[in-house]
Amino acid sequence: MNHIQQSAFDLVAGLKAGQFSAEEVADSFVRQIERHDTAIGSFLRFDGQQALQQSRTLDGSENKRDGLAGIPIAIKDVICVRDQVTSCSSRMLESFLSPYDATVVEKLRQSKAVMLGKTNMDEFAMGSSTENSAFQPTRNPWNPSHVPGGSSGGAATCVAARMAPLSLGSDTGGSVRQPAAFCGVTGLKPTYGRISRYGLVAFASSLDQIGILAHDARDTALLLNHCVGHDPRDSTSASVAGEDYLAGLGNSLEGLKIGLPREYFNEGLNPEISASLDQARATFEQRGVQFVEISLPMTSYGVATYYLVASCEASGNLARYDGAHYGLRKTLPAENRDRSENELLRMYRQTRSQGFGPEVKRRIMLGTYALSSGYYDAYYLKALKSRRLIQDELKQAFQQVDLILGPTTPTPAYKTGEKSANPLDMYLGDIYTVIANLAGIPAISFPAGFSAEGLPIGLQLQGPAFSESRLLQATHAFQSQTDWHQQDPQMTPAGDPS
C-alpha cells in the first residue's frame, strides 16, 4: 500500500493500531522522493537508506507507538542535526558538520519521528523564491517554471509533492507562510519564542522562529505538540506552557470576531486573491464568524521596517563567518600574496567574498550601513520606532477582534527569474507576512483557491501572542468545509515522457 496520500494524523493512528509498519510508510515516501525530487529539487541531502533503517529499528522496538513514531519528516537546512551538514544553502557552510542537535530536532528524536533529510532554501534564509540557494533551484510542483517561494522552498515543496507529510521551516519575515501559499500547503509561524531557536542558525534573532509545513491544520497541530516547550538554552524561549493543540481543534467558531484590515485591499492585490478572500469570508460566516472592518495604517511601513531590522541583525549575526570558526576558509597561495597586506584581514576578505552569495552580501552591506555612525538614528533607530508602532497598532486591533484575515501574498507564485534582477520588487511581496514577525505574533497560511493559471492561492490568519490554538481551530474549521488543501499537483517525474 502507498501511504503518501495519508495525513500524518492518520499515519499515527494506523501505526498505533498496527495496520502497517513504519518501514512501509518510510518506503512510500522514499520512493516518492526518488521519483520526483530530481525534477523538484526539494532536498539538499536525502538519505533513504538511513530513513528505512531507522523505521525498521523502530518496528522491532518497544517504542513503536510513541508520539510521532514512524512519521517521516524533512528538516530545513538552517536547523542543526548532529553529525550532518547544516549548510544554510551557503558555500560558507558547505562542509560544516553540526556537532549538536537543535532542541527541536532533539524533541523529534524523542518522539521517534523518522528524518528524511535536509531541504533547500535561500542562502541563510534570505529571499522569497529559493533562487538564492548556492546549490540548486527548487521548482514549484504546480508549475516547474514558477518559483516555490522562499526561503523555505524545499520545505514547502516536499510537502506539496507528497515527498514528506510534515516538514520544519523557519520564518523571519514570511519564509514558512509565503512558500506555503505558493505551493498550496498549510504553514504556521508560531509566536516568537514558542519553539526553541537553539540550533536554528541565526539570521535576524529578534524575528526568527521555527515553523511548520503540513497539508492541514490538524497535522500542523500534531507536529506543534511535539515541538513546543521552554528551553533554558534559548534565552528568548517562552516560559508559557505549551498546550495540546489537537484537543480543541473541533471547537465551534460561533461568536469569533475576525478583522479585515482596510489597508490590505489596495491596487497591489491580485484580483484572484481578493476573490478567494471574499469566498473564504463567506465560508467563515457560515461557521458563525463575525467580520469587522479594521484599519492598520502602519502596514505600509512594514517592508521598510523589516528590511532594516532584519539586515542590521543579519550583519551582526553573520560576522562570525570569517574563516576562523566554521566551514569555509580561503587563503591565497603564498606566491600570490601581497606581503604588505595583513594575513588575517586577507583571509577574512577571501573567505567572505567567496563564501557568501550576492543577496547575503547585499543584506550585510545594507545592515552595516544602517548601523554605522551618522546613519544609525536615521535608519536603525527609526526602524525600531516604527516596529514599536506596528506592535502597538496590532495590540489595539486585538482588543477589537480575535483574529485578522488577509492575503498571505499579493500575487500567486511568479516565474523563475522574474524578480531576481530586482530585489526591491521581490521584497515588496513580503508586505503581508513581515508584520507578524515584527510584532512577534503567530500567523498561519492556508490554501484557499487557485488562480486561472492553476497556481495555489493562500490566505493568512494572524492572532495575538500565543493564540496558536485559535488559529488552528479557525483553519481546521475552514478546511472541514473546503478541499483546497487536498488538491495535488500533477507532476511528471524527470525522465518520464510528458
Ligand code: GLN
Ligand atoms: N523574504 C524575506 C527575506 O528575504 C523573509 C525571509 C525569511 O522569513 N527567512 O528576508
